[in-house]
Amino acid sequence: MTPLWEALTLQAGYNATLVAVGAALLGIAAGATGSFMVLRKRALVSDAMAHATLPGVGLAFMLMVALGGDGRNLLGLLTGSAVTAGIGLLGVDWLTRRTRLAEDAAIGAILSVFFGLGIVLLTIIQTMSSGRQAGLESFLLGSTAGMLLSDAITIAGGGALALGLVWLLRRPMTMVAFDAGYAQAVGVDVRRTDLAMMALVMGVTVIGLKIVGLILIVALLIIPAVTARFWTDRAEALVWIAGGIGGVAGYAGAAVSASAPDLPTGPIIVLIAAGLFFVSLFFAPLRGVVAAVLRHRRFQGRVHRRQGLLSLSRAEPIHDPMTLRILRRDGLIRADGVATERGAAEAARAARDERRWTAARDLHQDTALIGRYDGLTAIDAVFTPDQIAAFDRHLGREGMI
Amino acid sequence: MTPPDLALAAKDGTVLAPMGEASALGIRGMTVSYAEKPAIFSVDADFAAGAMTAIVGPNGAGKSTLLKAALGVIPRLSGEVSVFGASLEAARARVAYVPQRASVDWDFPTRVIDVVLMGLYRELGLLGRVRASHRAKAEACLTRVGMSDFAARQIGQLSGGQQQRVFLARALAQEAELYLLDEPFAGVDAATEAAIIEVLKTLKDQGKSVVAVHHDLATVTRYFDRVLLLNVRKIAAGPVAQAFTPQTLAATYGGRLASAQIDQLRLGDGAGPVMGSTTGAGPDA
Numbered sequence: 001m002t003p004l005w006e007a008l009t010l011q012a013g014y015n016a017t018l019v020a021v022g023a024a025l026l027g028i029a030a031g032a033t034g035s036f037m038v039l040r041k042r043a044l045v046s047d048a049m050a051h052a053t054l055p056g057v058g059l060a061f062m063l064m065v066a067l068g069g070d071g072r073n074l075l076g077l078l079t080g081s082a083v084t085a086g087i088g089l090l091g092v093d094w095l096t097r098r099t100r101l102a103e104d105a106a107i108g109a110i111l112s113v114f115f116g117l118g119i120v121l122l123t124i125i126q127t128m129s130s131g132r133q134a135g136l137e138s139f140l141l142g143s144t145a146g147m148l149l150s151d152a153i154t155i156a157g158g159g160a161l162a163l164g165l166v167w168l169l170r171r172p173m174t175m176v177a178f179d180a181g182y183a184q185a186v187g188v189d190v191r192r193t194d195l196a197m198m199a200l201v202m203g204v205t206v207i208g209l210k211i212v213g214l215i216l217i218v219a220l221l222i223i224p225a226v227t228a229r230f231w232t233d234r235a236e237a238l239v240w241i242a243g244g245i246g247g248v249a250g251y252a253g254a255a256v257s258a259s260a261p262d263l264p265t266g267p268i269i270v271l272i273a274a275g276l277f278f279v280s281l282f283f284a285p286l287r288g289v290v291a292a293v294l295r296h297r298r299f300q301g302r303v304h305r306r307q308g309l310l311s312l313s314r315a316e317p318i319h320d321p322m323t324l325r326i327l328r329r330d331g332l333i334r335a336d337g338v339a340t341e342r343g344a345a346e347a348a349r350a351a352r353d354e355r356r357w358t359a360a361r362d363l364h365q366d367t368a369l370i371g372r373y374d375g376l377t378a379i380d381a382v383f384t385p386d387q388i389a390a391f392d393r394h395l396g397r398e399g400m401i
Numbered sequence: 402m403t404p405p406d407l408a409l410a411a412k413d414g415t416v417l418a419p420m421g422e423a424s425a426l427g428i429r430g431m432t433v434s435y436a437e438k439p440a441i442f443s444v445d446a447d448f449a450a451g452a453m454t455a456i457v458g459p460n461g462a463g464k465s466t467l468l469k470a471a472l473g474v475i476p477r478l479s480g481e482v483s484v485f486g487a488s489l490e491a492a493r494a495r496v497a498y499v500p501q502r503a504s505v506d507w508d509f510p511t512r513v514i515d516v517v518l519m520g521l522y523r524e525l526g527l528l529g530r531v532r533a534s535h536r537a538k539a540e541a542c543l544t545r546v547g548m549s550d551f552a553a554r555q556i557g558q559l560s561g562g563q564q565q566r567v568f569l570a571r572a573l574a575q576e577a578e579l580y581l582l583d584e585p586f587a588g589v590d591a592a593t594e595a596a597i598i599e600v601l602k603t604l605k606d607q608g609k610s611v612v613a614v615h616h617d618l619a620t621v622t623r624y625f626d627r628v629l630l631l632n633v634r635k636i637a638a639g640p641v642a643q644a645f646t647p648q649t650l651a652a653t654y655g656g657r658l659a660s661a662q663i664d665q666l667r668l669g670d671g672a673g674p675v676m677g678s679t680t681g682a683g684p685d686a
Contacts, residue, residue: 039509171527175519179505185472185498186522186575187490233555235510364560364590382560384547387592 007255016258018152019144025159027250032166032243033200034221039177046201047218048111052088053081054118074151082206142213142266158207174235213266223273230284249273312339312347353379359391425450425579425610431480433470440466444635448612455615458631464614497577502564514552520574542570562593582613
């Protein structure tokens with residue numbers, strides 16, 4: 001068996017198994033939480049938070065060494081990173097609300113300042129002689145080397161907790177993401193819901209530092225959600241599909257990284273998530289590129305069918321071979337090109353639809369709606385029965401003049 | 402504005418409200434400002450229970466702001482709000498809000514029925530399961546706005562008028578007693594406008610109260626019982642016949658509404674408003 005297969009089937013040893021399971025749980029939590037950030041259109045706030053963890057890692061290390069402990073205690077480092085990430089989050093929030101800075105500018109400012117401070121602290125730590133400082137830089141890109149059982153339990157427990165909270169808060173978070181004004185009016189506390197969402201993302205970021213690293217964790221929050229968008233039109237489904245995609249990416253990425261120990265874990269996980277994204281981009285049945293090409297072919301067929309029907313209704317000759325083929329295939333004309341009974345009925349219906357669309361354009365000053373006219377869509381698929389009745393009345397009036 | 406004037410305005414408001422008529426929504430001394438420019442200033446208003454009231458005024462008059470601030474969607478600088486005599490928090494379940502349809506992203510991944518189910522949020526709470534009875538209720542609300550065939554549609558496929566109907570259905574699902582609508586007729590087709598006004602009149606017949614921000618002056622007398630004319634301050638309020646006059650309109654719109662346009666509304670001579678005016682009756686037309 002190849003090392004990769006052993007890792008994927010959890011046979012590559014105790015440590016690799018720990019890492020794969022931990023990474024899978026992290027991926028599920030990140031995909032689900034990140035979905036709400038994407039739906040709320042605030043995905044990049046998580047990037048600012050992730051970079052703001054770095055000074056916390058450095059300060060926690062220094063503090064633990066100063067107190068005579070092991071500077072690399074994961075729980076201690078994560079607590080430190082959570083503190084500075086929280087400060088960074090509040091900083092973005094404060095800058096956005098209290099100053100004229102737009103959110104993207106606030107994100108850029110917080111991200112770079114905190115990251116710069118973190119790098120300075122790490123450099124200082126490199127020159128310290130005590131505390132076994134080696135390995136702190138793995139928080140940048142993630143690493144699974146030398147992961148302990150306690151580390152894995154911390155990550156798995158944190159991921160499970162985050163998932164539970166997502167499930168608990170999914171309804172208010174969805175409402176706030178779709179229509180914050182309405183949510184507030186029915187009594188959802190929008191500000192607290194937003195802060196809870198950010199806190200969840202911060203939690204996932206912090207527990208993901210060890211495996212994915214702070215530079216790339218934002219990808220594990222965003223890519224699963226945008227990938228899931230290809231597969232569903234419903235927010236509730238999107239959250240769990242994104243969780244599944246994140247879980248697969250985390251699991252497979254950790255396994256690959258374990259089978260080739262020099263590969264950093266974070267980038268591998270992100271590349272696998274990106275691979276799933278591209279597969280979805282091309283092959284998703286609803287919104288993928290291949291589906292779009294097929295849809296276009298079907299659309300072309302419908303255009304020819306409709307044009308043929310309208311020609312029949314006007315008793316015009318049809319010359320286009322594709323049109324003739326389609327009309328024959330659907331049993332609308334006979335081999336000699338004369339309309340069948342069904343063909344005549346459908347031609348009359350197409351002509352009536354066309355007149356109603358004309359009335360619709362007359363009556364509606366609604367650009368979005370005129371955009372829906374493609375000469376094909378049956379009018380009752382776009383308008384309600386009373387709207388169509390209004391068109392018929394309008395046509396009736398026109399007819400009388 | 403000096404304090405005595407404020408007192409006078411408050412007193413006027415009390416006098417204008419007819420005796421014995423309950424207030425569905427009461428606003429006292431409400432000021433809202435964006436940055437340091439007041440959008441509405443010291444507004445007192447009582448919206449009568451069981452009536453349909455229009456909030457009318459030029460662009461930037463603070464009409465939407467008044468509704469949003471009354472609902473706590475945006476913060477108030479000062480002022481108090483009461484709903485059926487109780488605090489807003491105590492009476493939230495009795496109020497339904499229909500925001501401007503342009504205020505949301507219609508590419509959001511959700512279906513028509515899911516949007517209507519949001520109206521049941523207070524009933525469902527955080528964890529309540531969506532049962533068949535909830536779905537039936539949401540579907541009944543869609544039927545009331547003529548959209549029952551669209552329940553499973555992705556909301557991105559709707560026309561402007563249909564979006565507005567979905568928002569109305571979501572508010573209906575709340576089974577509230579006071580309905581606050583922000584520009585429900587903006588950019589919708591005539592059939593939708595008729596369908597919406599039909600629903601609103603039915604609500605009124607059931608004893609519910611309706612307040613709508615409205616910008617089409619030509620339909621105020623036909624659609625509404627009462628009117629609040631607003632331009633940062635309250636200009637006039639009361640039954641349409643008394644408060645919606647050439648004088649109050651001129652005071653509300655200032656020079657922006659030519660007297661010829663006011664004449665077209667034919668207020669006070671008993672005739673209905675002119676329909677289908679091509680000269681642009683309202684400033685928002």
